[in-house]
Amino acid sequence: QVQLVESGGGLVQAGHSLRLSCTVSGLTFRPNNMGWFRQAPGKEREFVAAMRWNGGTTYYADSVKGRFTVSRDKPKNTLYLQLNSLEPDDTAVYYCAAGNQVLSAIRNADAYTSWGQGTQVTVSS
Secondary structure (H helix, E strand, O other): OOEEEEEOOEEEEOOOOEEEEEEEEOOOOOOOEEEEEEEOOOOOOEEEEEEEOOOOOEEEOOOOOOOEEEEEEHHHOEEEEEEOOOOHHHOEEEEEEEEOOOHHHOOOHHHOOEEOOOEEEEEEO
16 A cells, blocks of 8 residues: 655745655555645645656646746655745645556546645745
């Protein structure tokens, strides 16, 4: 069974940075895709960024492109999300996810099969 554990959230001022980590464990961990999603109060979960685990190709939501960077450490089975130039609208619970879906569904939350518990990011103005 795959387990994902996020860390690194916190309270920061607008313009500052955070780095989120997602460590994956499980004997059969062989995802095609790893993704980051977020959910703000009263809103639906939305796609933030994703990475093809083997090839390393990255994908971003337009709202975070140029500010957030997704990366991985394969030997450590860890996915990262660097959040720069944070804005109050970035406030949300951030989740990492793993899945084996086709590339066309990499932005689709329903296509991921394993999820972490989430980490809170709060950005004050």
